[in-house]
Amino acid sequence: MYQQLYDKLAPYGQTQLLRFFNQLNAMEQAHLAAQIQALDLPELDRLIREYVLQRKPITIPEDLKPAEFFPLHPVDADQAAWYERARARGEALLKEGKVSALTVAGGQGTRLGFDGPKGTYPIAPLSHKTLFQYFAESLLRAGEKYGHPLTWYIMTSVINNQATQEFFEKHDYFGMEPKRVVFFIQGTMPAVGYDGKLLLGAKDSLSLSPDGHGGTLLALRKSGCLDRMKAERVEYLSYFQVDNPLVSVVNPLLLGLHALEDSEMSAIMLSKTGPFEKLGNFCTSHGRLWIIEYSDLPEALATSRNADGSLCFVAGSPAIHVLNRSFIERLTADGQLSLPWHRADKKVPFVNEAGLLVKPEEPNAVKLESFIFDALPLAERTMILEADRREEFAPTKNQTGVDSVESCRQMLIARDARRLMAAGVKLPLTPEGDPAVQVEISPRAVLDDEDAAAYCRSRKLTEIKQDTYLE
Template sequence: MGLKQELTEKLERHGQGHLLQFWDDLDDERRKFLATEIASIDFGQLDRLIVEHVRGDDAAAAGEIQPVQVDPIEVVRMPQTDAERAARRRATEAGEEALSAGEVGIVIVAGGSGTRLGYNGPKGTFPIGPVSSASLFQIHAEKVVALGRRHGKQPPLYVMTSPENHATTVKFFEDHDRFGLDHVRFFLQGQMPAVDRETGKILLAAPDRLAMSPDGHGGTLKALAAPGEEGCLPSCLDEMGGRGVRTLFYFQVDNPMVEIADPTFIGLHRQADAEMSFKVIEKLTPEEKVGVVVTVDGKPQVIEYSDLPKALAEKRSEEGQLAYWAGSIAIHVLECSFIERLIGVHRLPYHRAIKKVSYLDPAGQVVKPAEPNAVKFEQFIFDALPESSRYVIVETDRAVEFEPLKNAVGPDSPATVHQRMSDLFGGWLEQAGAVVPRRPDGTVPFAIEISPLFALDAHELKSKIDPGLVVERPIYLR
């Protein structure tokens, strides 16, 4: 049986025979590429997703959250008493022991581009240092290097890329001598085909190419377990096991404020014998666009802000605080054994996203739709939480640890990130005895930046500057 006939029979069984409509116009190399893309698709799974998310009424109706099912989740709040501060110190010591033993690895999700920033390149290469213009990648990498200096063992770093930015990301690290990292490994995020929102037909991006899109940050877990470099390397998870890594610290590249491998968070996770843990911030308004960690029918779960019923989003306690306030900020700790169990026996659910996707029409012309025309299928890492037998949810201070970079202007933009970083570092300097001017609203009037290689936190900074220092202009300590 010839290749075309074999592919035709397979595709026709799933109603996708149109994918070969340009086959006779392709040369052997392009036919091989198309055949490889088709072979990468789990059509049985795709058929189920199309029935559920395209041809059916969608999960929005079947899985709608009812207010009676939902309760606030228990959170380890910011310490307020001496006893709570002492408990935090014990947790910090437990986390420091894990770091010193080399049992912690770090995962950065970095498959995105800088399109929304008006930037041509992987988002991790965006220059965000308030004074230095250091990239997101540099800031994160320097934190990892500084952790190694402090704890005697540098945690291995794993960077998840996408097919679109993989080569550029690897080259960026190589061009900067890997920022001094002892071990960094890049692994590819999985992809799913985009389908027409009316028919469920897979869209063609070119005569020899399917319209593929990343499978969501939940795909990180499957990608960690996948063999590397065309099967020539062990999976990242297997490699971690060989290095003695038990616990993974996970975050997304666009937040330069993350306290990477925070020993207190790791210690709280380990003290609870947890399989997966979350950091959360207090939502300030019902409309804030962060998912909320709750319990549904007694099980932990994250509800996206867009799916939280209005009555719950606006509900307040007697003290006036939002009842459902625990906002997820994509900072997690997971046990490697938990990831292995999930990959082995359970698949995270897929969610649908309605998007505009350019495609090839039957005449071979590229169509750029004016309205959303396609369904993309994505997994979310927070859907692993209900599968964990034990977990801990820990509050953090948004002023210290959360200011993501998403937009060119307005909220979550370079301007807001620069200000938040400068305010944080200004506070460190003040704690060390320096004098830092402030505007009436408490913000710092100029850029301040402290490299992790100079000081990883306010306590370390105290030993490196003279009390009484007056900061009168932009300053970068490195």
């Protein structure tokens, strides 16, 4: 076995991975051997030369322009009629079972000070429902509302897959049918030292990390999920990330516009709060839609303004998409996914030549990731719809401050308060107009404003004076 592995690694200068091979027992040898055999060494060698041993320059197309989008509110009667037609089409697709949900949930809750998969973090302000439960109940209500149960595809990682599945089993899948909760595992990429050498995370294991949310598409194929969707005649996937409980798990208007515009991949956009907000920028070049990362867009473009003073590049991406199943099938037809890679310099623990685990204090290696938004320019047709960030975007990335647990809970409370007030319920407000009490409506009972109005009518709810959880 050793010689076979050595012969595989030697042409690429990676035989250091076998440094401790003869010290390992049979099970450990088999574990390391399986990881090495799974490597696409010719491709890895190319990536190391292109992304690690040099920094690939960031090139901005000369013809880069702000992307066009459907506005939050229709601008005239014709567009209003188109929106109504689209909303009806989206609802029909849901009723026909043509839509499934797709959530990227491979991360841990480390930045939240939480030990476990991020989706198991208790986010709801009063009930303390976890992110996973919040989404599950939203999907259950959507299935009831539109007359067809939704299947939920959840991409986990090697690190958290077992814990995630055990969490769902422990909680009886939060009321969903187990067969409608489908887990699949994200691919991995080995960490590479600045010298181009693959790192060992342990004597019997490479240092592996998730390959980025772009890997979702290839993982869907390799796991058999695309085949299942085709057999069940699912045509569209509603994609969102696990850290954003405010998102509409299925959005009839977005789905309908996507279908009517013959789009292969569509996106929600938010109007940026300023030129340097940390959202990717929707742009076009040579007739294709691109997302340029906020750190890559030149300052002159980021700060450019229209005649009315508004930002030219105003469309920011919150990572909410609709994708055609057929588009994913086309992109992964040969078992590969030709998306560009992105370099991330990281502090990666590794086993040194003496067999000791080193935990560096400075970045020492490169992790390569692919991003799902890089599929946009590969689509024949795309579409963008503006959304209200108060209704769609409350990322939970930090414990406090911007994009935090605190801000997310505040936004959930504010959204539910708006729904109640729109339904005619009186709430105490602060002088700034914010709710002076905490309110939370179970997503199992209320999916949208229409649901909220019906809920309040049926319960003759007219006023809330104190912190209240409604279910």
